[in-house]
Amino acid sequence: MNVRNDTLATSVCKIELVVEIQPSQDMDRQHILLLGATGASGLAFLDAYSESAQKPKLTLYIRPRSTSKLPQWATNKSGIRIVEGNLDDEQALRTALSASQDQSFPAVTTIISFLGAYLSLQAVFTRDQSHPIADTFQRAILPAMKDCKVSRILVLSTPTAFSLPDEQKKMSWKWWFYTMIPLLLAPQGNAEMKGIAEAVVKAGAADDKLDWTVFRVPHLTDDNPHAKVIAGSLDRPFEGGTDLSRGSLVRWVLGEVEEKNWVRRAPLLGNA
Template sequence: MENEHILVLGATGASGVAFIEAVDGLTHKPKLTLYIRPGSRSKLPASTAASKNNNNNNKTSIRIIEGQLDDRMVMQKAMSASASDDGQSFPPVSVVVSFLGSYVSFKAIFTRDKSHPIGDAFQKAIMPAMKEEGISRILALSTPSALPHPSEQDMPWKWWLYTCMPILLAPQGNAEMKAIARAVIDAGSDDSNPNPIDWTVFRVPHLTQGDPHAKVIAGLLDKDYAGGIDLSRGSLVRWVLREIEDRRFLRQLPMLANP
C-alpha cells in the first residue's frame, strides 16, 4: 500500500473523512491527494494538518488540491506528479477513489429534477483526465437503485422495495448516482484508451456510523445475498483499501453491506 498514490474525491464528506482516518491508522501508508472544493479545508479531519507536514514514513503524506469537479485542467494537476506545499515529492496518481454522492433535495422531489452535475463532471473532466494522465484504476461509489446488475432480477421483496424508494423519493439523487456509475463504466469500455480503465463501482445501502470493524458482504444483490440494509462507513473504507490491493472486483458492481 505504501507504493500507492490515491486521489480521493469526496474527501470532505463523511465517508471521505472516514477513509482518510483509516489510512492514517495503517502501518504502511500510501500517499493521498485530496481533491476538495475551494474553501472546504475545515471539513477535513484535524489529523491531516499534522500528517501532511511530516516526512516520517510512519506518517501519511497528504497533498490537498482545491478545484471544481468539472475543471479538467485542475483535475489533471491533481492526478499528475508534483510537490506539495511543504516540498514533498508526489508521483503520479495510481488509483482514484470516489466517495462522491448526491444530496437529498426536497425541491427535486416536487419538481422531479433529474439533473446530474457530478455525473457530468465525471464524463467531461474526471474520466478524460484519467485517460490523459494514464491512470487505469478507479473505485467509485454508487447505489443499487441507480445501477442494478442484469443478474439481479430475482431479489427478495425487501430489496425490491428498498431500490424503488430512491427512484420515487429522490429522483435527482438517483439520477446522479446512475450518471456517476455510467460515466465510469462507459470510460472503461473505451477501446481507444491505451490504458484501459480497471473500474470497480461499489454499491452501498444506508450508510451509518456503526461498528467500523463489522464484516462486509460483497456480491450480487440476488435471493442469496446475505447482507443487511446498513453499512458502516468504517467498514466501507476498510473494504475499499483491501480492494485496492486485492483487485477482486475488477469491472464488477459489488453490492456491499454488513450482515
C-alpha cells in the first residue's frame, strides 16, 4: 500500500512505548464490537476479557457457520452478545453496531478487528492477491460504522502495511528479511492486511473524527500472554522482537481502547 507521506507523518509515531495494562474504571462504559472473534487472536481476546476486572460490553460478530468455534462460556454470558452475519451484510452489521431493543446493550463505542485471511498454499503458487475482507471494510464495515456514529476502530495489520520511505531506509536487515516472508509465502494474506489498513487510513483521511489505530503485528505465537509489548515503528532500531504472543497482543489492544496512545497511528508491535 502506498500512503502519502503527509498522512503517514501523522500515522506512525516515532516513539516506543512499553505497555503494562492496568484495569480501569472506564472500561465498563465501553461497548466493543469484535470482528474475528473465532480466530486464534479473537479467542485469546475472549480469554483476556474473562480475566479482566472491568468488563466492557462485547458484541461478537460471527459468520453463521462459525459460532460453534466460540467457547461455551462466551455464548451464554451476560454482557456478551452474538450477532451472526457475513462481513458484507450491511443490515446485520448495523444491528451489531446499534443498541439492543431492550437497551441492555448500548450502541457500540469501539470496533476491534482481528480479521485476516487463512494461509493458502494455492495462493503461493497462483500469487493470488485478492482481498475480499479488505473490500468489505471499504464497502460495508466502515460505512456502517459511520452511519452508526462509531468513531473508534482498531485493526490488525502487517508490518509492511505502510510503504514508509523512512522505515524502508532505516529498517534493520533482520526486519527487511522478516518482512519479505509474508510477501513471498502469504501473498493473499498480505494483500488482505495491507488492504484493511489502507481502507481504514483512507476513511480516516476523509473523516477527521475517525479515531483509528492500525496495529501491525509480526509472527503471532501462543507463548506467554503476559509478555511485555513494545509499540513503535520500523524507521529506527525497533527494540521489539519478530514474535508477538496473541495473549500479550490482545491485552495491549484492550489497554489501547481506553488509553488512546496511538490514535490515527500505526504502531508496529513486538514482544520485548
